[in-house]
Amino acid sequence: MSFDVDIGRCSERGPREENEDFSGVVQPAHQDAAHGLIAAVADGVSMGGRGREAAQTAVLSLVRDYYATPETWDITVALDRLISAHNAWLADHNRRRQGAGAEGAAAMCTLTALVLQGHSYTVAHVGDTRAWLLRDGDCIQLTQDHCFEQPDMRSRLTRALGLDDGVRLDYVQGELQPGDSFVLTSDGVHGVLKRRRLAALAAEGSADAASASLVREALAAGGRDNATAVVIRVRGLAASRLEDALLRGRQLPAPMRLRVGDVLDGYTVTALVDDNGVHRLYQAREAATGELVALKTLHEARASDPEERAMLAHEAWLSQRITERDSRGLVRAREVEHASAFYAVFDWHSGHTLEHWLGHGRRFDIGDVVEGALTVCKALGRLHRQGVVHRDVKPANLHLGDDGQWRLLDLGVALSGREPATQRQLHAGTPSYMNPEQWGGPGDRDPRAADAGSDLYGLGVTLYRWLTGHLPYGEVEPYQLARFRRDPKAPSRLRPDVPIWLDHVVLKAVARDEAQRFETAEEFALALERGASRPLAAPGSTPLATRDPAALWMIAFAISALFNLLLVVWLLFLPR
The missing domain is CATH 1.10.510.10 (Transferase(Phosphotransferase) domain 1)
Structure with missing residues (x-):
């Protein structure tokens, strides 16, 4: 199951002769659903007109090559390798141009990339483009600009793609929730609009209308640069990943021993079914639906064991994955939203x-x-x-x-x-x-x-x-x-x-x-x-040789011993 999202993009050159911003958003095909959604915004650094080239190639190479990375790679590893490889390519081209005497023809850009995967988000960032998270009325800036601190040098970048042979990226990861909105902007937008106004515009209308409003108002307010905004609103989450389950297993506390009548996140315990010293299994009733479910928790003696936590997280994730389309002959695990403790929930089936x-x-x-x-x-x-x-x-x-x-x-x-x-x-x-x-x-x-x-x-x-x-x-x-x-x-x-x-x-x-x-x-x-x-x-x-190979040797030894015994009797007692 993939994300249910509303996506909007808008980019204008403003008073500049050329638009050196570039953005891209790609939703995965069915076979790539495990990789999640990727979006990126890049702002070309104007040096000899090569900023557009750097921004466009940075975004396109990232969003296209991301889905070719192995599913076993962590998101940060995949992003780091792809962005670092493109940075090396840009830096090499810049050296060649400078060696050929093309003064000021360096191709550089800033880059902010966002990946939504499972129940988490990951941001990779270099430069002064920005990522924002709108949640419950708050507007949270997820990135920090890589610029000089002095007010008169704020336009001078300390980090950018193509600037050096190596690039150091900032990463931010967090839990994803339905209703979250992400906004990616170039400095032509957030350099003009205040945070409160940016949040208000990003929340209005559809995502497409919101992105257009951000760009239009930034230019109307006197913006002198290219203006680009990407708005992504999360209406529904994709299926949980193992990494999400492992993260919850590490961060959430294990519930203490529950008694009949205790309530845990809307589940009212109705019976203790089993306690084997490692896990406890409870029957509980879900308040929202009135259905019976099974709660599986760690025994307090094992609650702090990271290996037991990882095994329970793996079991819950695996049960969800294999029963997503067909649960016949198996027990379906349920997604737990906004859990306050670490436990797994399964369908309840009465019987023995x-x-x-x-x-x-x-x-x-x-x-x-x-x-x-x-x-x-x-x-x-x-x-x-x-x-x-x-x-x-x-x-x-x-x-x-x-x-x-x-x-x-x-x-x-x-x-x-x-x-x-x-x-x-x-x-x-x-x-x-x-x-x-x-x-x-x-x-x-x-x-x-x-x-x-x-x-x-x-x-x-x-x-x-x-x-x-x-x-x-x-x-x-x-x-x-x-x-x-x-x-x-x-x-x-x-x-x-x-x-x-x-x-x-x-x-x-x-x-x-x-x-x-x-x-x-x-x-x-x-x-x-x-x-x-x-x-x-x-x-x-x-055959005996397959069931017990040693038995053949024992039989051979017995026959040999009997033959030798008969030979001794013949030599000692029988007349010659």
Whole structure:
């Protein structure tokens, strides 16, 4: 989702012969939405008529090249590299012109750039163009002019693009709110209009009319320079970014233990659902809508841990991202506006987990099991297509709602490629539901990191227990590879009403050899959908050499020992 903004631009040359100001605003295409919106104003420094060239190339190169930068770059890094590269280009051209004897033909300009991304804004600035923020009736100047302090030298810049080989930029970042207005001006506007008048004109009419009013009144008031104004009014925010969530996680306090009846930002706590020593999960009612929601907070023992804060922020952001278009089989996280504390809000679904039902001895019909497993499998497929690995698929994270829908819970340890480094290094998961490659062993020298196949194996083990009430390899402790030295029993041997075709699907999903398992969630789902109409082939027994390579050496040793024993008996006791 991109910003809902009203944009206005106006630039006039005034009494000057040429307009050396230049401005640009670019809203992202759908595929570039993560980069946000970028706007810039540049004011050329009049030296030999090259000011227009410097201003135009500075703005155009910035707004065009910005969307080619990697999404993984911080905004300040992207802006710094782009602006510094253009400054180096201008400085090199200026040296060449001076070397060719073109006196006074230097191309220089000031530049103020604004990026709106997610729920934050970033300003990059050099020179005496300005950025203003209008919020709640206040007009805040976000930039400082890089000029000499003496009144008679205010027009002399201390910093500008093209002035030196290197350029030092000022950066300002802050939280973005609906209703904010940003104004970018050249000195032909703010050098004439007082702050109060500038704010009043910027707030009148549409953004386009406001920008025209600023320029027109500045020139009418006796302005002797080019006049340029860009007005951007934020009516609605784009989707929250991970950086926004991490920033809130660092800045906001964690709420203390909440009791039934306590109110947090319009959410009234109705029940404490879970407390595991790291997180607390509450049921609460939203005052604005009357809907029930789930609040997830950090336990006070972990509230000051920056790594736990980053992991909870990542979970909330990831849940919002993957459920933005389709939340089937998953739990949607909600955007929290104007939060006074650090917590996450999720949709509330009444019901119980599969672990709860199995612990209470509930026996599910075969059709219900297949339907539920198919729903979870398709949800995993959507995660994997977005580059997300759940890492903890198990009955405790499968939830059957009162609406009859199965959902996959808890993205707290999921990998997205944007997760904190500590989370990436964490050996997460529940041992009995983790594929043996994660433990290493003779065939795998080092433990393997979890991947999409790990989720499918976890679903396979869950499906086995769902049907039979047992684990295919029994309870597995960390690095207990001996558990995998036998093939699991077919589910139909433990539950006779399990059809043979489902035996084949389940045994393929939990095969000891990863080459025998499903490669993708789509393949797994297709096997469940086809069922008996196009059954899978019966899996063969895993060779002893694959299950337990050391057993072959033990057998060979036993045979050798027996042969040597017989040889000794023959030599000592049998007649020659």
